[in-house]
Amino acid sequence: xxxxxxxxxxxxxxxxxxxxxxxxxxxxxxxxxxxxxxxxxxxxxxxxxxxxxxxxxxxxxxxxxxxxxxxxxxxxxxxxxxxxxxxxxxxxxxxxxxxxxxxxxxxxxxxxxx
Numbered sequence: 001x002x003x004x005x006x007x008x009x010x011x012x013x014x015x016x017x018x019x020x021x022x023x024x025x026x027x028x029x030x031x032x033x034x035x036x037x038x039x040x041x042x043x044x045x046x047x048x049x050x051x052x053x054x055x056x057x058x059x060x061x062x063x064x065x066x067x068x069x070x071x072x073x074x075x076x077x078x079x080x081x082x083x084x085x086x087x088x089x090x091x092x093x094x095x096x097x098x099x100x101x102x103x104x105x106x107x108x109x110x111x112x113x114x
Contacts, residue, residue, distance in 0.1 A: 027083075027084075027087070027088060029080070029083065030083060030087075031079065031083070035076060035079065035080070038072065038075070038076050039076060041072070042069055042072045042073060042076070045065065045068065045069045045072065046069060048065060049062060049065050049066060049069065052065065077112060081108070081109070081112070084105065084108075085105060088101060089101045089102065089105050
């Protein structure tokens with residue numbers, strides 16, 4: 001399954017970054033509808049792989065679909081990472097130097113590339 005290439009979108013504003021009383025950070029995703037649509041499509045792909053396994057389909061065909069799913073998830077992760085860097089991290093840097101936000105971002109990137 002081919003992935004779609006999208007035009008680069010302008011940096012997200014982080015006007016809705018907030019923490020509640022339980023220290024849970026929340027961010028209103030600026031492209032929530034597009035992200036949820038992509039995740040639902042991925043969810044459908046996972047269901048398709050489940051069916052392929054249940055139907056004893058050829059291993060290589062299943063592996064190719066799994067590869068497509070991983071690529072699609074990487075695309076969603078990259079979009080969210082971009083929103084975070086251009087919104088939350090940028091805001092933190094402008095307000096207080098952003099050392100903590102940059103460290104958090106680097107930890108996330110390290111985990112993503114493992």
